[in-house]
Amino acid sequence: MTDVKHMKWWGWGIEGVGFHYDDKPAFAPFVKYAVGLDLSTPATPVAPFSEITVPASRASEEFVSRLTRIVGADNLTTDDQARVVHTFGKSIRDLIRVRAADFPRTPDVVVYPADEVEVQQLVDAAVEADAVIIPFGGGSNIVGSLEPLASEERTVISLDLGRMRRVLEIDEESGLARIEAGAQGPDLEAQLVEKGWTLGHFPDSFTHSTLGGWVATRSSGMQSDKYGDIADIARGLRVVRPGGTLVIRPLPSTSTGPSVREMIIGSEGRLGVITEVTVQVHRTPEKRDVYAYFFPNWGAGLAAMQAIAESDATPSITRVSDARESAFSLATSKESSGVTKFITGTVLPGLMKLKGWKNLDEICLSFIGYEGSESHAKRQKSLVEALVKKHGGFGVGTGPGVLYDQKKFDTPYLRDFLLDRGAAADVSETAAPWSKLQTVYTNAYAAANRAYAELGVQGWIMAHLSHSYHSGACLYFTFAFVHGDAPLEQYDVVKRAIQQSFIDSGATLSHHHGVGLEHAPWLEQDISTQGAAVMQGLLDSADPTRTFNPGKITGK
Known part of the structure; x- marks a missing residue:
């Protein structure tokens, strides 16, 4: 059978890895304070897959045989667990439904092509049979971009690009690398680093998401600054479509009408199957450090991030968490x-007293990264720290930054941990101009x-600012509450x-998670009625047979 690895069917990441708090003494009291959840209550175990009822595949033997002739028997399956893995992403909505065996519609067959030639053959076979193709990367999506429409009566193919994971070529003179779309973050980065290069793209989902998925959802990474x-x-x-491949050459800039490249980026599989991406790469930096800073309050941290974005400084990371x-x-x-000792000991209280800070509960933790040559990183740090100081903040070194680097991809495991104990936790992120960020927040x-008041529950919300631009930034909110018997409705x-508050405050429906089905209800409010009409027109004309991932983005 194929060697493509997937995340566990019921949660994030790989089997045997999960969140533990035995070595985190402050965690249980914090959860009790935040959402009223007593962690001494035993977790509810996830039912074994053998007890799950999965709808039967609707693919005919004849059609399966035709697809098998394209990819080989080892690279096609109608296995129940494989089809469940390819039904949803990893949002809290997805996890609640998959654990409850709520499968309105699953893919009927999963195929693993070896190359673009096989992808083309699969697409042409699907068009001829009037089947549906849903491209699949790492399965980390959290806005409903993967699931088949419940009303879909045609055969649904999940086209998994996991075998297509090579770095094909590096143009060292131009700093461009050709990479197959199914390459997951760690795999492609390891191939680049081996030759002295880096992509520099590290989203939260890095360990379990693919280059093609990043392009299809318009992803952003932790070092996007x-x-x-x-x-x-x-x-x-390179995008496979019925009868041929759409090719966008890697040119530095063009004036060739509306950008087809921009149409593909963020298209969530609705315009075809992305098979290859040529990306900008950079020489592995000589130095990379992430420093931690504290600000007296959220307003000071926000102002400091804006000042840094407007300055000559070019850090790789600018992030500040609210209190x-x-x-x-x-x-x-x-x-x-070190950071825990710093907070609970006498150092921070003493510094607060010297600086006139009044409330420890208002302090905000910030991480700022510097990359490049030794002299460049030093220069950036000097510029930034002058602005940090101007806004009342101060640095506490690289120790907390090392911990940030170590933990940055682990947060989704915590969501599974809470769900096991009856608490729903999820995220909503947005972007807005600097002038509107405080209002959005x-x-x-x-x-x-x-x-929360409407539901009669004790809820929690928290946020951080990241991904700074000259004109604004991304705000990323996490919310959680203990759910009752109707978790999805709650x-x-x-x-x-939260989503409606973004639109009403002048922000966007999503900065980097995409639209899918989850955010589609706000699309017209975000891009205007005419904008939504133009987008629907593009999708209708480019895919009149609705072969490619129908319903995503526009809901139609």
Whole structure:
């Protein structure tokens, strides 16, 4: 059978890996305070897959035989567990449904092509048979971009690109690399680093997401301040469509009408199957450090990030957590960590007194990264720290930054841990101009708290700023509450409230998670009625038979 590895069917990551708090003494009290959950209550184990009932595949033997002739018997399956793995992404909505064996529609067959030639043959076979193709990368999506429509009566193919994971070529003179779309973050980065290069793209889902998925959802990474979002990084594209391949050459800039490259980026599989991406790569930096800073309050941290974005400084990471998220970060730190000792000891209180800080509960933790040559990194740090100081902040060294680097991809495991104990936790992220960020932040908090009051539950919301631009930044909110017997209905109340607050405050429906089905209800409000009409027109004309991932983005 294929050697492509997938995440566990019921949660994030690989089997045997999960969140533990035995070495985090502040965590249980924090959870009790935040959402009223007593962690001494035993977790509810996930039912074994053998007890799960999965709808039978609707693929005919004749059609399966035809697909098998294309990819080989070892690279096609109608196995129940494989089809479940390819049904959903990893949002809280997905996890609640998969654990409850709620499968309105599953893919009928999963195929693993070896190359673009096989992808073309699969696409042409699907068009001829009037079947549906849903491209699949790592399965980490959290906005409903993967699931088949419940009303879909045609055969549904999940086209998994996991075998297509090679770095094909590096143009060292131009700093461009051709990479197959199914390459997951660690795999492609390891291949690049071996030759002295880096992509510099590290989203939260890095360990379990693919280059093609990043392009298809318009992803952003933790170091986007330096390297850009995936829309900046992806220069050339190859996209298999009925009867042929759409090719975008990796040119530095063009004036060739509306950008087809931009149409593909963020298209969530609706315009074809992305098979290859040519990306900008950079020489592995001589130096890379992440420093931690504290600000007296959220307003000071926000102002400092804006000042850095407007300055001559070019750090790779600019992130500041609000007081609530800072408290969460400290609660998930090990007792022996330097930052925990710093907070609970006498050092910070003493510094606060010297600086005139009044309330320890308002402090905000920030991480700022510097990359490049020794002299460049030193220069950036000097520029940034002058601005940090100007806004009342101060640095505490690289120790907490090392811990940040170690933990940055582990947060989704915590969501599974809470779900095992009856608590729903999820995220909503957005972007807005600097002039509106504080309003977006305030209104999102208010909307979430109104939703919690409506549900009669104790809820939690926290946020951080990341991905800074000259004109604005991304705000990333995490919310959680202990759910009752109707977790999806309760989740919808909170999620809808937060999302609507974004639009009403002048922010976007999503900065980097995409649209899928989850965010489609806000698309017209975000890009205008005419904008939505133009987008629907593009999708209708490019895919009149609705072969490619129908319903995503526009809901139609």
